[in-house]
Amino acid sequence: MDLGTRAPSTAVLLSRVGERIRSREALLVEEWEDITAWASNHVIAGPEGGATITEGYLDTGVPIAGAGAPLVSEFALMELIAVLGRSPDGGRAYVGRVIECAWRLPKVYAAVVAGRLAPWRAERIADLTRPLSAEAAAFVDRQLWDATGVGWAQLERLVTEAVLRFDPEKAEAERQTAADGRRFDVGEVDEHGLVHLDALMDAADGHDLNQADARRAETLAKLGDESSLDVRRSKAAAELARHDLALDLLIPDPDTGDVVDTVPGRKVVLNVHITNTTLTPANDRNRVGRWEEGRCPITSAQIREWLRARHTTIIVRPVIDLADHVPVGAYEIPDRHRTRVILRDHTCRFPHCTRPARACDVDHARPHADGGATCPCNLVPLCRRHHRAKTHSTWRYDTPTPATYVWTSPNGHRFRVDHRGTHPVRTDRTADPPDR
Structure with a gap:
């Protein structure tokens, strides 16, 4: 370098x-x-007369x-x-992806x-x-017309939702088959008197078990157990085998919201999004829920099964309009506002953060302090790292x-973040930004 x-x-x-990336992609397009x-x-026209081992001509x-x-x-x-310079299997898969996009995903293409x-x-x-029906693929295509910033986990959840919506019988059959594979295995005792546990459980059961184990591990620490968290969690699991699990669930007064009683069992908070077709029986086939802890779509059949579990307490929250304006005068954010923001945005709204x-x-x-309403x-959800970046650096956002x-x-690079993901806002970046 000179x-x-x-x-x-x-x-x-x-x-x-960025310019080289765009040039390379332009050639690929x-x-x-x-x-x-x-x-x-x-x-x-058709698959008749397929080339087989005996009729390969x-x-x-x-x-x-x-x-x-x-x-x-x-x-x-x-x-x-051969012209593409790819292997037979790899080339066939690559061309198949292009054709999949061009014919079945026209908006993506x-x-x-x-x-x-x-x-x-x-x-x-x-x-x-590719494995989806034409109807399900079209649904995914409509959701991804501007899919620049969609992450893999979000994409896989969307495909799962498409299957649940447009092939619910298949989805339910697969769920039931998978549920039949649940197990809980205790391994052989090793030379140190320890055993390995291996389990496959219903997701809600696993969540309950994890919550109960974490609570007991925290209690052990408060009682003076100085073991590591992993060791305390192991001890807590052993205690669960010797005691009945009782989750203290709060029963609120429907008018005042004050806690009036507690009961043991599973706690379920059901947020119901009401539209003009929600209560139409004909649409029950396409109803899909979203499990917040698992961050994934689930069938209405799965929801009903979880709600039928013994000692389950259900709190129903109707959500009429997530865009409704309900300001308060204080700086502190009420729980009802926080809930609306969480249900609206789902994740931290910094570029690409999930x-x-x-x-x-x-x-x-x-x-x-500048007149912004609570x-x-x-209100915007930001994880602690990106909240600090917005507060203490020159990262800025507009809504x-x-x-x-x-x-x-x-x-000076700009990114739009919305329910479709993160999208770069392209501007002329050939010159230096002005001095601040």
Whole structure:
């Protein structure tokens, strides 16, 4: 490096990196478009006369994408894969992902062509949607029309929801089959008098067990047990075998909210989102719930099964409008406001962060001292790390609409965070940012 030449700034270097990524993706998009055109020219009407070991001379249409995508010529596919320089299996999978997007996920494909969605992200989506029915794949496609910032866990939950909505019989059968595999095994005693436990449990049962064990481990610490947390949890599990589990559940007065009684058993808080079709019997087939602790969609059948468990206390919270404006004059945030914010945003709203909102701080977008209201429309969940970044660095965000946040980084890069994930807001970054 010529030490006499002024080194480029961080902002310029980051801009170069981003520009090269976009150039590389633009070339890949052109490849996708060519593969799609190639597939259109090599469609085989049906799978009849399949090329088998004994009849390998026949050129057959091979299904390399999901239901509804075209069958392409097997022999022509071999040639394309060779030109792409890929292995037979890897090339077939790659071309299948492109066809899956082009025919079954048109909105995802359009986002790739427009440069809004990286091809590698679209490939991951295609891998997950290929086993789905055409109806379920179309549902995923509608949700991911601008899927720049969707993480893998969120994507897998969306695919799970699609199966629950559009093939509920299959989903329920698979759930019941999986439930039949539940077990609880105690291993052989080793030379130190210790045993290994291995279990597969219903998720709600596992949650109850974890809560009970954690409470007892905390109690042991308060009683003077100086063992590590892992050791105390092991001891606590042993105590559970010698005592009845009793979760102290609070029974509130429906009018005042004051606690009037406690009962043992499982506590379930059911947040009911009411729409104009919620109470329509015909829509029961497509009803899907969301388990907050598991952060995943669940069937209404699973919810009913959990609610029927013995000694279960159910608290129902109807949620009419998460965007409703209910400001209060104080700086302190009421629990009802915090609950609305958690149900609306689900996670920390910093770019790409997936920390659950229930574990986050709730920040006033416009500071209360500057006139910002203590109202869900002005409250944002931020994990402690990103709350500190917003407070003590030059990271900033605006809220153009409720539940939509536009962040600006210290070097002027911008990101939009909403219910679809994180999306870069592209601007001209060829010059240095102005001095502050």
